[in-house]
Amino acid sequence: MLDVRRLRLLCDLDRLGTIAAVALARSYTPSAVSQQLAALEREAGVALLERSGRRVAFTAAGRVLATHAAGVLAALEQTEAALAAARTGPAGPLRIGAFPTAVRTLLPAALVALGRAYPALELMVTELDPADVPAALRERRLDVGLLNDYDAAPGEVHADLDSVPLLDEPVFLAVPAGTPCAGLRAAGDLDWILASAGTLCHEVTLRVCAAQGFTPRVRHRADDFATVLALVGAGQGVSLVPQLAVPAAPATVRLIPLALRRRTRIAYRRGAAAHPAISALIAALT
Template sequence: MFDLHRLRLLRELKHRGTLAAVATALSYSPSTISQQLSQLETEVGVPLLEQIGRRVRLTPQAEILVEHTEAVLERLERAEADIATSLSGLSGTLRIASFQTATLALVPTALTLLREAHPALRVHVTQAESEDSLPALLARDFDLVIAEEYPGDPDPRPVELHQEDLCDDPLRLAAPTTPGTAAPHGPHGTEDPEAALRAYADHAWVMEPEGSAARRWATTLCRSAGFEPDVRFESTDLLLHLRLVELGHAVALLPDLVWNDREPTMGLGGLPRGRGSRRLFTAVRAGRSTHPAIVACRGALCRAAADTSPRTRSGALGDVVEPVEAPGRDHEQP
């Protein structure tokens, strides 16, 4: 029978890519990892790794072993969930990863609910972007991830993960305004979202970094409106995006959750139909989806999402402030 510990090391190498990364994640030395995998090769009787330059790659036989190891680990997680369900109290540690706006707007309320209902449950929270946290979930660095999906950019759905929708978060065009104005509109006061976007084609923009789902969505949105955005500021910090718009340095595309129950401080306009809302969801490994700590956390997050400001959940921010005209235009009634 193959050694489960060594099989897990092989699985770790599959997910993390290098012996050094496995060693760092598990607090072993690379030589120890290499020795353990060599012993596994002896047990299996076939090569499991092949050298490609300075890196190693799993052989087809190693890929077969990893697939079976995933099934074994999933079954063990189901056993752990069943045992936890059989107990009267909920304890242990739950590791959560969440991106910035969800961490600010939803996680604190969920933590309060969990503390009140399950005081013995220890919760660790790490702020991380979805592009990083979902692979880390598969690698077992986290137990639950709060992630986002932008319109037209669906994430892969690995069979190893169980996803549940959390809420939809409207996205809006955010532009600098004078006090008492808001909702950027198209030329001559028309409520044409693409015309509103084009009206800011010559302005500086702030967006998330290249390669992110948010950046791909935002760039596609602007190109669909007929222009290439002049991106002068890049950051994953949406509070920085907010500040740059407030001070008149840039135009941005901001989600409603960034306000976190505060009143908007800038002009906000709608986006083209079908492109103006991101999906928030939770993801866990399939074998852990019935664990009572996961069920409790998902329930608390759903309550937190439902308890956010009614205007945020309904997407009615345009009702809160008066419209502002598009820049550089005469705005006479047609």
């Protein structure tokens, strides 16, 4: 019998490429990951990996098992969803990950509606950058998470995750009201307010500015758009903001529409769409 937890590690290795990366993602030691994969080889009765020093590569059998393992994990999600649906309705914990602006604007009404309709549902929200959501879903720290992508940074295709669209919105260049600026190309000489390195917003800003021929001159770093807009309104720099953040803009901010859009999707593990708690959240949000 193949151990499901070990199959997850094999899928992680297929996705991440190295045992060290799998260990980091799962908060294990590399030695522990290697031991679990060796145990999986014994269960399978065939070599799954070829080792050369610290590097590993899939054998033909390992590649076959990794491909089928993804389907096995999705089938388990479907089974759990079917069992949950056999109960009286959405109940138990539902762990939701969302970026700060969504927590402030999109989630509250949905949480209230779900709490009234399904009092046995235990709703738990964690603020999380969209870039961190896929890993949190795979590691089962989340059941549902909100993902973003932009025209300038299309979203990855995650074979082990599914999603449904939630929002498609324009993006603006936010500038202090008294600052003469006609658009992005003219913002190359201005100070910028950027998100933290490693976040999607940070990457998008760098790509958008690079397309205009400049690297933004960073003065402040902030991840919450309400904070960003407050800094812009105080004359501290310019920034990119999506329409969802616009209600937080003070009167001292001017918003310049850009030919750039942001899309938000509701993501979950493949096979989990029919879970009653997940489908109830999707219905409440959409």
